[in-house]
Amino acid sequence: MRPPLGICRGEVADPAALQKLSLDIGQHRPILRDAAPVAYGFAGIVRCGRPPLEMPMSDTTAVALSPETVLAQMKQNGVTDVVWLPDSETNWLYLLMQAEPTLRLVGVSREGHACSIAAGLAAGGKKPLILIQNTGMMESGDSIRGWLLGLNVPVVMMVGYRGWTRHGVTTDTAATYTERFLMAFGLSYYLVESDADAGRITTAFEEAERTRRPVVVLVGDEYHGFNR
Amino acid sequence: MMRIAEALEAFRPFREDAVVVPGRGGRYWVDRTTHPELDVPLGDPAMGGHAGFGLGLALARPERKVVLFDSEGDILMSLGMLATIAEQAPANFYHFLLDNEVYATTGGQPVPNAKNIAYDKLALAAGYPRAHAFDEIADLARELPAILARPGPVFVALKVYPEVENAPIGRRSRWQTRSRDQVLKDLRGGLGIA
Numbered sequence: 001m002r003p004p005l006g007i008c009r010g011e012v013a014d015p016a017a018l019q020k021l022s023l024d025i026g027q028h029r030p031i032l033r034d035a036a037p038v039a040y041g042f043a044g045i046v047r048c049g050r051p052p053l054e055m056p057m058s059d060t061t062a063v064a065l066s067p068e069t070v071l072a073q074m075k076q077n078g079v080t081d082v083v084w085l086p087d088s089e090t091n092w093l094y095l096l097m098q099a100e101p102t103l104r105l106v107g108v109s110r111e112g113h114a115c116s117i118a119a120g121l122a123a124g125g126k127k128p129l130i131l132i133q134n135t136g137m138m139e140s141g142d143s144i145r146g147w148l149l150g151l152n153v154p155v156v157m158m159v160g161y162r163g164w165t166r167h168g169v170t171t172d173t174a175a176t177y178t179e180r181f182l183m184a185f186g187l188s189y190y191l192v193e194s195d196a197d198a199g200r201i202t203t204a205f206e207e208a209e210r211t212r213r214p215v216v217v218l219v220g221d222e223y224h225g226f227n228r
Numbered sequence: 229m230m231r232i233a234e235a236l237e238a239f240r241p242f243r244e245d246a247v248v249v250p251g252r253g254g255r256y257w258v259d260r261t262t263h264p265e266l267d268v269p270l271g272d273p274a275m276g277g278h279a280g281f282g283l284g285l286a287l288a289r290p291e292r293k294v295v296l297f298d299s300e301g302d303i304l305m306s307l308g309m310l311a312t313i314a315e316q317a318p319a320n321f322y323h324f325l326l327d328n329e330v331y332a333t334t335g336g337q338p339v340p341n342a343k344n345i346a347y348d349k350l351a352l353a354a355g356y357p358r359a360h361a362f363d364e365i366a367d368l369a370r371e372l373p374a375i376l377a378r379p380g381p382v383f384v385a386l387k388v389y390p391e392v393e394n395a396p397i398g399r400r401s402r403w404q405t406r407s408r409d410q411v412l413k414d415l416r417g418g419l420g421i422a
Binding site for chain 2: 081104106107108109112113114115116117118119120121123124125143146147151152
């Protein structure tokens with residue numbers, strides 16, 4: 001683990017190192033299964049008590065996850081269908097997806113429905129993506145168990161991380177229980193917060209295919225790039 | 229009312245090369261099917277999801293009829309799914325409902341408001357273009373060819389006798405002859421997408 005030297009002391013002795021650090025934020029490995037809940041692997045930044053926004057960023061895209069980036073990841077990974085229920089981050093992405101002719105949007109009224117629909121799509125040879133919010137993911141527990149894990153469905157679930165904060169003070173219980181839920185189900189997950197993290201979405205697709213299991217991408221960019 | 233086995237027997241001659249998701253009718257279908265590679269007898273992966281699975285299959289394989297035998301307990305758990313199916317409107321989706329008015333696998337307790345729900349009307353209200361309801365096997369047998377000859381999505385509610393299981397789950401005889409993995413592998417082979 002990289003020592004959080006410069007950040008903790010408020011020193012910027014090596015701008016190059018700091019830039020590297022900023023790109024690594026959120027390079028948040030799938031949380032270890034034996035890790036304590038909310039034990040984020042953020043290279044000490046959270047423990048430092050210093051908001052990462054204090055780090056220099058070259059432009060706003062470095063701190064935002066743009067919907068164009070997410071759409072590009074979907075296309076790059078061959079997604080055919082997006083089974084989804086809107087959350088607070090996805091409005092602009094929705095407009096982009098609607099305009100994308102290679103994608104079919106399947107809207108659901110309860111997130112658990114997305115699991116069985118995705119299972120059917122996958123059984124028929126398609127490549128679905130599930131796009132929901134963490135609250136709905138928790139509501140979907142039995143469907144994740146039975147339809148996704150039970151049928152070995154290699155699907156990526158992009159989950160809006162409502163309540164996520166890097167500052168260590170969580171006031172929204174939706175965030176409090178999100179990673180605990182994922183750990184309870186043994187689901188591997190990756191956090192994305194900015195365009196710099198986009199490669200992690202591809203990593204999730206690759207892992208889902210390799211393991212024949214659902215893999216979760218937590219979208220921790222509330223009210224930024226997704227909601228212009 | 230009709231028996232589940234009678235309903236499936238009435239359907240069998242018209243199956244052709246449709247994909248069949250037998251749902252809770254699976255135990256009565258495994259001995260009747262002539263295309264097991266196109267059957268998806270998954271048992272009960274998670275209650276309430278059969279309609280979604282059938283929809284997903286129908287959307288994935290628009291060239292192929294997908295016939296689902298759902299149950300009223302599942303549908304009640306996922307009424308919103310009817311709206312999603314109606315919106316997607318897959319022309320190859322044939323949604324049958326086996327309504328025995330009870331939770332048969334847990335001893336036969338009635339589903340909520342069992343005697344008073346018109347599932348065909350629920351489907352129509354959700355946006356299905358066509359829906360039917362049959363209490364008698366003779367009526368179903370007479371209308372089935374026409375129902376299957378027209379494009380979907382269509383909803384067909386069938387009143388069936390409850391065939392209640394009371395033995396603890398661990399003591400029940402398994403009717404599945406293949407694992408779920410094998411079922412899905414066979415399906416992909418049958419659909420030519422292996």
